[in-house]
Amino acid sequence: MHPLFHYIIKHVSTLISKEEFRVLRSHFIQKKIRKKQYLLQEGEICKYFAFIVKGAMRQYYIDEKGFERIVNLYTENGWAGDHESFVMFTPSIYHIDAWEDCEVLLITRESLLKLCRECPAFNEFLLKLDERNNIAAQKRITSISFTAEKRYKCFVRDYPRLVNRFPQHIIASYLGITKDTLSRVRKKALKK
Template sequence: MHPLFHYVNKYTVISEEDFKVFISYFTPRRIRKKQYLLEEGEISKHIAFITKGSMRQYYTDEKGIEHIVNLYIENWWVCDRESFAMGTPSIYSIDAWEHCEVLLISKENTLKLRSQCPAFNELFLRLDELNTIATQRRITYSISFTAEIRFKYFIDNYPYFVDRFPQHVIASYLGITKDTLSRIRNKIIKQRFF
């Protein structure tokens, strides 16, 4: 069965028959490594569900420095939520860190599916709750805790990112320098093994 079927059934219940209708609203797409799903200045017209690969969402400041806002891997939804909901140009770029396979759903199809499929509506409500919780937690950790505590939280809650993204990407996501992250990693490794 399709990975999205298993994903949806983690949060709600959908029959195989209903899933056939559900999946018909999505369009499969392959995105090469370093290819954009969304470029800064574009309006986000789709939500993507990753079935293979990884992506990153980032903001580029006036000095040309990239600041990682989100990281994504298989079974994660990808979108600039503000641009998608408001129809405004995005301040972010989203690109493929690895070769990706995604399922895209347009805003129009999202609205249709939400009105026609209770499971999809329930899924989106649950995902909104989880996203709000994760965002609040990330803000709290960013403004209240040391770099070491932020990194420990990151590896405890997102261990699968550590092998998928290099240190400089993780450091940017955590809002610290690569050197600081390297120092923290070495300290943690020493504490755990000595």
């Protein structure tokens, strides 16, 4: 069984029947995305959401000074895409690219909606995923007022799998601090 389906079954209370499994599988497109290749670029409409089977991706925008500002970091068993663009069919302000070589399963908005109607277990899975994403977004907004040290501590606690997958400058941008500040915070944390 494919990792996506293990992941979905793990996160829903109902078991997926053989028929639901067949329906579920039929809505996804397998694709490999090479390191530095884009899933989405600014100005495009997000036509696919990607379930990451293998690899790591980042979502970012370019600010008015030309600096990359990291919005999200994704690894295995994560979903990558611009939710607003995907739902509203508007041009994205984000870039999403592969930080490592990736294997993904893609789904279109049309297939997603159809799958939700055909497979109650998948619909339940999406509701739980939305709940988790909303909680994570609230935590991220709240963390803006935290010190750099507390932001990093929360990041390590909440996303330990990301700490060694991305370099310091990417993590620093995600946290909204400079690379030098992150370096000082990490050294201080190691001394404790």
